[in-house]
Ligand code: ADP
């Protein structure tokens with residue numbers, strides 16, 4: 001057996017106080033929400049399951065205990081993380097604040113990996129990041145055993161713990177083997193963390209990771225800095241362009257599309273319009289994908305157009321918007337995807353367009369899918385909840401949070417709160433549409449067999465348009481011909497969308513012909529009131545003035561006066577240089593909010609600078625003088 005150098009000596013109690021560590025190392029004044037309780041519990045040797053929304057601050061929940069326990073002579077914390085691509089930046093960020101951390105993954109040379117293992121086995125390392133398949137392999141377990149025998153295995157953190165559940169969409173086979181940690185190292189505290197909140201996933205995590213004894217910490221899932229907006233699809237692309245130009249020019253964002261083709265097309269189109277957009281999907285070369293992800297993380301103001309293949313583990317804090325051009329699968333996905341905006345706590349936006357075709361497609365994907373009836377029933381229920389959110393006239397946040405079992409009040413920071421929609425009673429209109437579809441099915445005009453028709457023809461009949469097809473089928477003789485001339489096409493689409501959303505209508509066949517479902521009968525009889533949002537007149541043209549909504553979301557720097565803006569720009573230029581030198585994203589050096597505070601407060605001494613949130617001891621020492629110089633020069 002190799003002889004290891006003696007473990008680091010324990011340090012005085014003050015240095016192991018969690019709040020002192022938070023301030024000294026990370027430069028933050030206080031813990032947020034549940035963080036303090038979690039940190040105390042885990043630093044004290046307890047097991048924990050932490051449910052916290054994206055951006056809530058999960059990393060500190062294991063990093064601070066790891067530092068505290070390391071300082072107390074308890075050795076190395078092992079962090080299980082599913083994405084090796086991001087370990088580099090996480091370790092880089094710890095390095096910046098002076099915490100000795102490393103990762104073990106396939107990107108290292110044999111030499112580098114040996115070096116990391118030596119640091120780990122000596123107990124000098126504070127945190128080691130590794131993927132689940134590595135943590136559970138026999139060689140690694142043997143190393144952990146050696147550490148434990150010497151009292152140098154301080155804790156296990158299992159990040160993205162929902163990967164252990166088949167229920168979620170990020171299932172990872174390797175996570176199932178993590179039970180070995182509990183079986184082989186029962187005395188070592190474990191903390192599992194996830195942003196996935198539903199009961200099913202939670203139960204899976206507890207059972208599969210054997211966390212029955214762990215204390216459960218559930219944070220509020222509210223993300224108050226995210227503004228939710230859902231608009232009706234008119235021309236999705238130009239709506240998106242207007243949204244980016246008017247609200248988020250030059251800012252980083254993610255645009256989600258359902259298909260690879262649409263990702264490519266949308267990215268090309270945005271690029272042609274002068275937006276720094278890049279595509280990302282699983283069909284691209286791995287190399288190109290990595291390069292695009294890297295540029296998104298490292299450069300400022302890149303818009304990533306992506307399928308949902310992109311995003312897990314992306315902890316870029318200054319993503320200012322997440323836009324959906326297609327409906328997400330369900331509310332869980334929507335919340336997870338939109339949650340990638342504004343992790344830095346600064347104002348951010350979640351914006352989505354959706355229309356009748358999306359509703360039809362989503363329903364059909366479930367109906368025509370290979371899943372069993374029971375699973376389809378659950379999927380339909382989830383889709384209905386999502387559609388209800390999209391059609392809602394009241395606070396979106398209240399609905400979102402109540403979906404996750406949390407009560408709240410109207411938020412004042414969603415489209416419906418800021419700009420309450422008009423509604424209209426569409427009960428009669430719904431009856432007209434349904435009865436028209438019913439008549440298609442009863443009478444085959446002009447000797448044709450009765451059949452179903454698609455949306456376009458239905459709208460022509462309802463609105464009394466004498467098209468060739470109408471004449472061909474003799475539909476101008478139906479009693480429902482022209483009964484809906486008083487409503488616009490947009491209004492009719494709204495009615496149909498709602499009817500499909502509620503399951504009273506179903507689209508079928510190659511041409512999405514509309515069929516009544518069993519529940520349509522009650523609507524036909526007038527027993528089910530249908531209340532719709534008034535379709536907002538789409539803003540024509542893309543002039544910034546006409547498209548701009550009330551109350552643009554101000555980001556950190558927007559509140560600075562002109563001179564402070566200049567200082568902010570100078571600080572950003574300096575930060576870009578440092579980031580390039582260290583091969584790290586700029587936000588790892590300092591967040592925008594930290595630079596903005598420096599620009600505003602203009603600290604004149606190292607002491608004053610140390611009070612700026614986000615400036616810890618190591619960064620003060622490394623960069624303090626430089627920053628004072630930049631501020632003075634500005
Ligand atoms: P999560 O992993 O839960 O999505 P992170 O751990 O990435 O969240 O934290 C989100 C952001 O919040 C990070 O930029 C982090 O530095 C910041 N943060 C976390 N806790 C605090 C705190 N107590 N005070 C100030 N900033 C914090």
Ligand code: ZN
Nearest residue numbers: 395411414417
């Ligand atoms: Zn609201």
